[in-house]
Amino acid sequence: DTEVTQTPKHLVMGMTNKKSLKCEQHMGHRAMYWYKQKAKKPPELMFVYSYEKLSINESVPSRFSPECPNSSLLNLHLHALQPEDSALYLCASSQGRGTGGETQYFGPGTRLLVL
């Protein structure tokens, strides 16, 4: 099973709202990722967690706050977002052996619209 699940599928929020995106995998992977994808563009890496520790933050604004409560779950907390943050947010996971070149498996994404 190479499934990564994400909830919700769609989210509409105002600029003053607080919401969270959720990602889950049960493949025993120890590395998890958040990507942001704008229309007609490739995914852009936001955060990487390795063994439940934040290992990469690609200079993402603080209105995005990641959390990895356990090895199967990854959350992205959203607060005071801007309309330009509207995008498809993709979660991915990989084995996390740390040897490099690991295959990343992606979830279906959450389509976020900020009004």
Add this chain to the structure above:
Amino acid sequence: GEDVEQSLFLSVREGDSSVINCTYTDSSSTYLYWYKQEPGAGLQLLTYIFSNMDMKQDQRLTVLLNKKDKHLSLRIADTQTGDSAIYFCADYYGGATNKLIFGTGTLLAVQP
């Protein structure tokens, strides 16, 4: 920094072969990937190739790697309308982090 380029658009007729091309700049690439993205969906891993290989075949998919020219291609045999999607090549960017550098994506349109 590392750069991965693809042509933006490819149109083929159903039943023909499709060839999607990708060039990259990282001379220390170890793994190169092909992902497929259908409208409104996430990325589906299609195949990958290790840098010590020249070719990899998986059913209708053939990946060719020319490491000297830093050129990667994906050939889809007997292209079907269900193959219409955006195809991304991705280069694993080395070091302690498992960072993928994605190409710009190629929109494949299959005409019936």
